[in-house]
Amino acid sequence: MKFEAIAVENIPLIHTGDNLPSIICKNLELQDRDIVIVASTVVAKAEGEIFRLEDITPGKIALEMASRNGKDARFIQAVLSRSREVLVEKPFMLVTTLAGHTCVNAGVDESNIEDGFLLYPPVNPDASASRLGQELEKLSGKKLSVIVTDTNGRAFKIGQTGAAIGIYKIKPVKHWIGEKDLFGKVLEVTEEAVADELAGAANLLMGEGAGGTPVVVIRGFDYYCGEKTFIKEMYRPEEMDVIKKGLRCLQKKLNKKLN
């Protein structure tokens, strides 16, 4: 049992309107059941999710936050416009995005983009993954899965890892429910975050810097799924999220001190 992770070489700098699926297919011959993993930065660029910082007018909340945490109010406004809840304001903004993903700055990025511009993550990452997947399948004639990834920090630990934020024809979580362990007992550990493990494996080859390779193919790991799948299946329901409850508790305490 083995699989390969293959960086797709020679991907040029991506601009609005570029045909990513065609660029990918030109640089690697895809095979049946390949998992094509694409960094959200190039997806966002191809989709034109680029905004000029000076075109953003910060609202009241953004201005208040900026006075507290010293960040550019326009950048804060960009983050807020993609967020449904701010869990941490300072020293970094940890938010839950409109799509339900909890991450720093809602994925809004000042790196790998011209000065004075911001790169927004795809509005609906599953839809982006589907468009890529359908086009890649058409061009290659193969059955494929797609994962759109970002890099995220983690609780308790230093360092970011690749994380799945949008998927096509792959289940985000593998359920072991009812399966038995080596001694015939029903397993307690029942869910494996396969899409995130794949995103992390791909990120090992992607890099963050100027030598970045934003597309990686995982070959030989058979996890193709014919049905429509949704990344939100991986997001913990609010009522079960003890860490969010903790962060709200802390935020409340800080707000009391401020008032």
Next chain:
Amino acid sequence: MKFEAIAVENIPLIHTGDNLPSIICKNLELQDRDIVIVASTVVAKAEGEIFRLEDITPGKIALEMASRNGKDARFIQAVLSRSREVLVEKPFMLVTTLAGHTCVNAGVDESNIEDGFLLYPPVNPDASASRLGQELEKLSGKKLSVIVTDTNGRAFKIGQTGAAIGIYKIKPVKHWIGEKDLFGKVLEVTEEAVADELAGAANLLMGEGAGGTPVVVIRGFDYYCGEKTFIKEMYRPEEMDVIKKGLRCLQKKLNKKLN
């Protein structure tokens, strides 16, 4: 640029005193700069970290917690004996272990072990990784890295991923400090949790159930490091850990309600 993840087949059920390095070398010919990734369960079994539930006498704190969360007080005692702090008591025990790793139940496991027994994680996972690595290097004559892994849940998301808990001759975090992005700006995102991404990649082939393959080799990803390395480098310093602060805030509030 590519790498392979290869499951080492034919690893038998492991018992106390078994020579893991020799078993691994018999089943796969290792190559220079391979990264050998071993599930902590088999490391713990080989090291004899197996305890009988009925031999554990719960102390006062374990008995109090058991009355609150309905778990076996002996199991709680087992978790407490490996923990330096309990961050969440209920509905699951989230603790920071003596080694500094924050995880559920301190990694104490009732799965994949005979009924009535508990499997403790290795006391010093870096030392376990070093012993494995040195012996593997001696047997194979190759330069190798080793990662001992567990599977852990994550904040905000459903599903577990493989995580590094002990390392040998591999850096846990890659620092991009000072490196430039595609547009020549110094990168803001500066740390990649390489050891955890590798552990996750390996976990894709390990499985949790009866068909488990506890050893996976990553080949072709050149990240060998000649120096001594420590997993604690990846643990976020207490004063910077906003999520721990949040969980303590919540715990305090719950304690107030109880009193």
